[in-house]
Amino acid sequence: MSNQTLILLIVSGIIALLLALFQYVYKSKNSKLRAILIPLRFIAIFATLVLLINPKFEAVSYYEEKPNLVVAIDNSESVSYLKQAEKAKSFFESILSNKALEDKFNIETFSFGSDVTSVDSLNFVESQSNLSRFFKNYNELYKGITSPLLLITDGNQTIGNDYQYAVNKKQPIFPVILGDTTTFSDLRISQVNVNRYAYLKNRFPVEAIVNYSGNTEVLAKLNIRSGNSIVFSKNIKLSPSKTSEIVNTNLNATSVGVKTYRVELAPLDNEKNTINNYKNFAVEVIDQKTNIAIVAETIHPDLGALKKSIESNEQRSVSILNPKEFIAQDKDFQLVIVYQPNTNFKLAFDKISDQKLNTFTIAGASTDWNFLNANQPYFTQEITNQTEDYQPILNANYGTFIVNNITFDNYPPLRSEFGSVTFSVPEETLLYKTINGLITDETLLSTFEADNQKHAFLNGDGIWRWRAQCHLDTESFEDFDNIIGKLVQYLSSNKKRNRLNLDYKSFYNQNENIVISAQYFNKNYEFDADANLEITYRNKETNVSRTLPFLLKNASYVVDLSSITPGDYVFTVKSNDEPISASGVFKILAYNVEQQFLNADVTKLQAIATSTNGKPYFIDQANSVAEDLINDERFATIQKSKRSVIPLIDYKYLLGLIALALSLEWFIRKYNGLI
Numbered sequence: 237m238s239n240q241t242l243i244l245l246i247v248s249g250i251i252a253l254l255l256a257l258f259q260y261v262y263k264s265k266n267s268k269l270r271a272i273l274i275p276l277r278f279i280a281i282f283a284t285l286v287l288l289i290n291p292k293f294e295a296v297s298y299y300e301e302k303p304n305l306v307v308a309i310d311n312s313e314s315v316s317y318l319k320q321a322e323k324a325k326s327f328f329e330s331i332l333s334n335k336a337l338e339d340k341f342n343i344e345t346f347s348f349g350s351d352v353t354s355v356d357s358l359n360f361v362e363s364q365s366n367l368s369r370f371f372k373n374y375n376e377l378y379k380g381i382t383s384p385l386l387l388i389t390d391g392n393q394t395i396g397n398d399y400q401y402a403v404n405k406k407q408p409i410f411p412v413i414l415g416d417t418t419t420f421s422d423l424r425i426s427q428v429n430v431n432r433y434a435y436l437k438n439r440f441p442v443e444a445i446v447n448y449s450g451n452t453e454v455l456a457k458l459n460i461r462s463g464n465s466i467v468f469s470k471n472i473k474l475s476p477s478k479t480s481e482i483v484n485t486n487l488n489a490t491s492v493g494v495k496t497y498r499v500e501l502a503p504l505d506n507e508k509n510t511i512n513n514y515k516n517f518a519v520e521v522i523d524q525k526t527n528i529a530i531v532a533e534t535i536h537p538d539l540g541a542l543k544k545s546i547e548s549n550e551q552r553s554v555s556i557l558n559p560k561e562f563i564a565q566d567k568d569f570q571l572v573i574v575y576q577p578n579t580n581f582k583l584a585f586d587k588i589s590d591q592k593l594n595t596f597t598i599a600g601a602s603t604d605w606n607f608l609n610a611n612q613p614y615f616t617q618e619i620t621n622q623t624e625d626y627q628p629i630l631n632a633n634y635g636t637f638i639v640n641n642i643t644f645d646n647y648p649p650l651r652s653e654f655g656s657v658t659f660s661v662p663e664e665t666l667l668y669k670t671i672n673g674l675i676t677d678e679t680l681l682s683t684f685e686a687d688n689q690k691h692a693f694l695n696g697d698g699i700w701r702w703r704a705q706c707h708l709d710t711e712s713f714e715d716f717d718n719i720i721g722k723l724v725q726y727l728s729s730n731k732k733r734n735r736l737n738l739d740y741k742s743f744y745n746q747n748e749n750i751v752i753s754a755q756y757f758n759k760n761y762e763f764d765a766d767a768n769l770e771i772t773y774r775n776k777e778t779n780v781s782r783t784l785p786f787l788l789k790n791a792s793y794v795v796d797l798s799s800i801t802p803g804d805y806v807f808t809v810k811s812n813d814e815p816i817s818a819s820g821v822f823k824i825l826a827y828n829v830e831q832q833f834l835n836a837d838v839t840k841l842q843a844i845a846t847s848t849n850g851k852p853y854f855i856d857q858a859n860s861v862a863e864d865l866i867n868d869e870r871f872a873t874i875q876k877s878k879r880s881v882i883p884l885i886d887y888k889y890l891l892g893l894i895a896l897a898l899s900l901e902w903f904i905r906k907y908n909g910l911i
Contacts, residue, residue, distance in 0.1 A: 241291045248289060252282035269908060273901055280897040283890055297878045303382040303871045305341035307331055308370060309358065310389035310414065312349045313830035316360040320414035323855045324388055325358050327412060331386065334862050340871065346370070350395065363747045363798075363830060365389075368396035375404045383407055384850070384871060386861070390414040391837030394747070394829045397711060400840050408850040408870070412858050415836025421450035422834050423474075423501045424512035433550040436523040439486040444499050444515075446481050448474035449834075454504060458483055461498045489521040494742050494823055512832040516825040518743045526552045526728050531562045531584055532575035534602060541700035542573065545713070545720040552724065559584040569593060570728035576697065577611075578604035585611045594690045594727045600697025601651045614686055615663075615693060618655030625649035626669040626696055628680050634666045635763035636683050637726045638739045638753045638792040642715040647705050650680065650696025657695060661686045666723075669695075683726065690727050735761070736818045738809060739792075743823040750797040750824065754786060754809050756816075769793050773800070773807035802826035 256277040260270050309328050315321050328345075337343065345355040348370040349362020367389070374385065387409055393399055403409060427445040434440035446458060453475040460468040468485045487497070500514040507513075528546060532539055543554045557565065562572075563583050572588055573596045574581065588595060599608065601623045609616050628644040644667065656678055663684035669676045683692045706716035722739075739753040756767040765788060774781035786793035786809075802824045810817035838852075845852040853861050865871065904910075 241289065244289045245286065245291065248285035249282055252278050252285060255281050269904060269910075272904060276897045276901040276904075280894050280901065283894045283897070287890060287894075292881050295880050297880070299876055299878065301874050301876050302340065302342050303384070303873070304378065305337065305343045305386060305865065305871075306346065306374065306378065306383050307343060307386045308346045308348060308374070308388065309355065310349075310365065311347040311358055311360055312362040312365040312392075312394075313360060313828070314365065314390055314392050314394075314833050315414055317831050318390055318415055318833065318836065320390065320855060321358075321360045324360075324414050327855060327858055328358070328388060331862065336866050337862050340866055340873070346374075363828075365392060365394045365830065366396040367391075367393045367399035368402045371399050371402040371404075374407075375402070378407065379404075382871065384865070384868075385409045386412065386865075387841075388412045388414065388855075389836075389841070390833070391841040392830075392833045393837075400844055403844050403848060405848050407848060409844050409848045410850045410861065410865070411841040411845050411852045412861065413836050413838055413841050413852060413854050415838070416854060416856070417838055418835070419449060420508045420834060421448075421452070421454070421504055422507060422509055422512070423448055423454070423456055423504055424509075424832065424834075425499055425501060425515045426480075426512075426832075428499055428515050428517050430517050430519060431550050432520060434489040434519045434521050435525065436489055436492055436521055438489050440489055440519060441484065441486050442468075442497075442499075442517075444483045446472060446474070446483060446501065448479050450504075451476055456504075457502045459500050459502075460485070460487070461500065462495065467497070489519070492521050492523050494518055494520050496743075496823065496825065509831075509834045511828070512834075516827055518823060518825055520742050522551060526571070526724075527567055527569050528552060528554045528571045528573065528724065528728065529562055529565070529567075529569045530554060530556045530573040530575060531559055531577075531581070532556065533558055533578065533580055534576060536575070536697065537700040538598070538697055539575065541703045542720070545703060545717045546724055548713070548717040549721050552721075552728075563587055571596060571724060573598065576600050576602045577608055578602075579607050581607070582611065592687070592689055594730075596692040596694070596723070596727055598694045598697065598699070599652060601653075602697070603653065605653055614661050614684065614691060615657050615659045617653055617657050617695075620653065620655045622654040623651050624654040624671065625651050626671060626678075626680055628667040628702075629670050629675055631665050631668060632790050633763060634664060635755060635757060635761075635791055636664050636666075637722045638737070638755050639666070639719060639722070639790070640739075640751075640753055640792065640794070642706070642719055644702075646709075648698065648701040650694075650698045652696040657693075659684065663693075683723070688730075690730070692723060692727055734818070735759075736809065736811065736816050738818050738820060740820060740822060742821075743825060745825050746802050746827045747829050748798070750800070750822075752795050752797065752807070752809075754793045754818075755791070756793065756811060763791055767793065768812040769809060770812060771795050771807055771809045773797065773805050775801070776804040776806060778803070800824065 256274045259277055260273050309324060315324055331337065332343065346352055347355045347358065348366065350364035350366050352370050352373050385407060389411065391413065424447050425444055426447045429443040431440060442460065444458065448454065453473065456472045456474060458470050458472055459466050467487055470483055472481050474481065496516060496518045498514055498516050503510045503513050530539055530542060539556055543556060546552050546554050559581050571594050575598045605617045605619050627649045628647055630639065630644050661684050663682040665679045665682045667681040669678040669680045680696060681694045703713055703716045707713050735757045737755045744750045752771065754769055756764050756769060758764045769786040770783055771786065772781060772783045784795050786795050804823050806821050808817055808819045842852045851864065
């Protein structure tokens, strides 16, 4: 309480006393009741003045804060494959039921596979292990809070970045290793690298990485089969000093379609794990390539980002040309990307118009809008000679093609001309502009069709930042490359638009997310959010079929088939409201990545324990884990104080005191005939 407040309270007390004395000493001659009425009047007046002054008091409370103990358990299939599931579950339950641990720590539990979840039940059936994602979430959630980690895992990661470099060294990690250090002689194909697409009558490269663990020299034979035929064979000599070899070859693409192959190693005598001795892969053979021209006069990072994004699909080839080179080219282009045009693009625009080419126009801070407005009839930009930064927001009702897995939240802004754009043809906006979080009706990215041509218009430069942001958010360029790929696929095709469109791959690996997307339009080609779609798929080998409904997600319908077994499938998607359907085929390649491991990754788990001042334990020696954690003086309960300032007006009993004093005063005066 400040000195000023204290003075005001003293003055208030003096005023209240003087007023009470004035009322019952100077004004009243009844001396019998003064001893009672003066205090009551003093209390009422003084308490009222105190409420007006509203002094504030500091209150200090003390509480104890226990450290967190984060218990994370690996719920992937490799745990059960290594025959550690029962031991892991038993140890996990023993930690949760330990009363001494519960008294010392706030115990928080998680399980992880391809994602991180709270523990509902443990079944050890997750098809992927992503420890780096778990560590990323753990580091963010417990930043600056004492939270040692008890990590129950075999340490075998199948997707994500190397988790050894993702740990927070300020938090001690205690790995409980599901496995042992026993080693066995083992041959394995750790990786097969091959392009997804090949071209008819060409040769495509295949790279197989073979690894060996063992104490003797061995001679292994590697075969690549197509059906029952061996298309490549090689003998490999491996030893304790030479534990790996990279095998390269080129295979012929003789016919169009999805071609499956099997890379296999002849197993060693008494080899314990033979599942990792083979791996299937597939190549889709196509007979043509989509040619795309990027016409630009300036050097800009956007050009490289667009080229990499488009060519992430091997079916497409991108040529970056200046306007003069484009005019001289006689190559057949299915799409022309016009980047920040100016007056030097006049003949290029004439060629595009004469050949009826589809276009993707990208404008920005260097665009000559007087030229662009005059040399195409589809849109007009208001010219202000000022630029502005615009952030994107996705139009969830966009229906020209399917947009999945990307929201554009928190994406960097693009720079373009300030002012509105007016379209002279019907357009559909994929991205709107936002300024400082305010959504505008102005288009940032639109598509439209006119004169039997398809066009897109992006009103901003700096798209390379979006590709970089995508990688920061997801550790992959895939989501951004997918949406650019779908935009390019739409623009480079002159097929008539269908009311039912499907989005799927021709083949999947067994551990992939197998998701089929569909879009359904009404007769006016407007997206129908009330459609009743279902898919019927059939395994060609077993002839077993199943029907599932589609679920609405944003502006598309999706169905997840990730649980189905490997094989060749045919499917039909149909509407239950109208006689409209579409069919397709896909293949699922057998490959269980979680069954490729023979041992726990002991070395890496021991390394993260050492680097974080933790301690590793093997599951068979884990009885002392709880005792060590309880006796570790680094994890002591901390007493903390909380200081809060409380205004007196919050004390409701003071109002009650005023009401009580005034009521008693009135009653006494009334009873004695003074009123």
